[in-house]
Amino acid sequence: MLTRLFTDCDILTVMHEEAQETLLSALPKSVQRTLQAEAYSVKYPAKAHILDQEDRSGDVFYIHYGRVRVTLYTEHGQKLSFTDITAGQSFGEVSAIDSMPRSANVVTLEQTSVTRI
Numbered sequence: 805m806l807t808r809l810f811t812d813c814d815i816l817t818v819m820h821e822e823a824q825e826t827l828l829s830a831l832p833k834s835v836q837r838t839l840q841a842e843a844y845s846v847k848y849p850a851k852a853h854i855l856d857q858e859d860r861s862g863d864v865f866y867i868h869y870g871r872v873r874v875t876l877y878t879e880h881g882q883k884l885s886f887t888d889i890t891a892g893q894s895f896g897e898v899s900a901i902d903s904m905p906r907s908a909n910v911v912t913l914e915q916t917s918v919t920r921i
Contacts, residue, residue, distance in 0.1 A: 839921055842921060843919055843920065843921045844919070844920055845868070845917060845918065845919050845920075846917070846918055846919075846920055847915065847916070847917045848870070848912045848915070848916045848917075848918070849912065849915055850912055850913065850914050850915055850916075851911060851912060851913075852911065852912045852916075853909065853910070853911050854872060854910045854911065854912065854916075854918070855895075855896065855906050855908070855909060855910040856906065856909050857876050857877065857905075857906055857907065857908055857909050858905045858906060859899075859905060859906040860905055860906075861896075861899065861906070862896075862899050862900045862903060863896055863900065863920050863921060864894060864895075864896045864897055864900045864920075864921050865894060865895050865896045865910075865918045865919070865920055865921075866893075866894045866918060866919045866921075867889060867890060867891050867892065867893055867894070867895075867916060867917070867918050868891060868917040868918060868919065869891045869915075869916065869917050870890075870891065870912060870913075870914050870915055870916025870917060870918075871888055871889070871890045871891075871912070871913045871914050871916065872888065872889050872895070872910050872911060872912050872913060872916060873885060873887075873888050873889075873910070873911055873913055874886040874887050874888075874889060874895065874908045874909070874910055875908060875909050875911070876907065876908040876909060877909075886908060888913065889910075895910060896910075
């Protein structure tokens with residue numbers, strides 16, 4: 805679980821609670837600088853759509869506070885809820901890695917602040 809979240813978009817100081825390792829520290833410094841320069845914080849009200857299934861964005865999101873729900877719709881329109889994600893957790897990593905469309909929807913359950921990279 806992330807214990808310290810992007811203060812002033814400083815992605816290089818996000819620490820993992822158990823290992824106490826800096827997130828993204830294995831990346832080359834030039835990549836770290838690029839990611840840090842592109843990171844920004846966003847506040848969403850309750851019931852806001854952050855991501856939609858099939859979106860093509862590759863951003864990763866880190867939750868400062870609040871809670872989101874990850875769901876998807878089957879080809880027959882049935883809604884399936886996967887999980888709720890809370891402060892200190894992230895989402896969006898899969899599309900950032902594989903460059904494929906988003907596999908699920910993400911909607912805020914309450915006011916939520918994230919850092920988007």
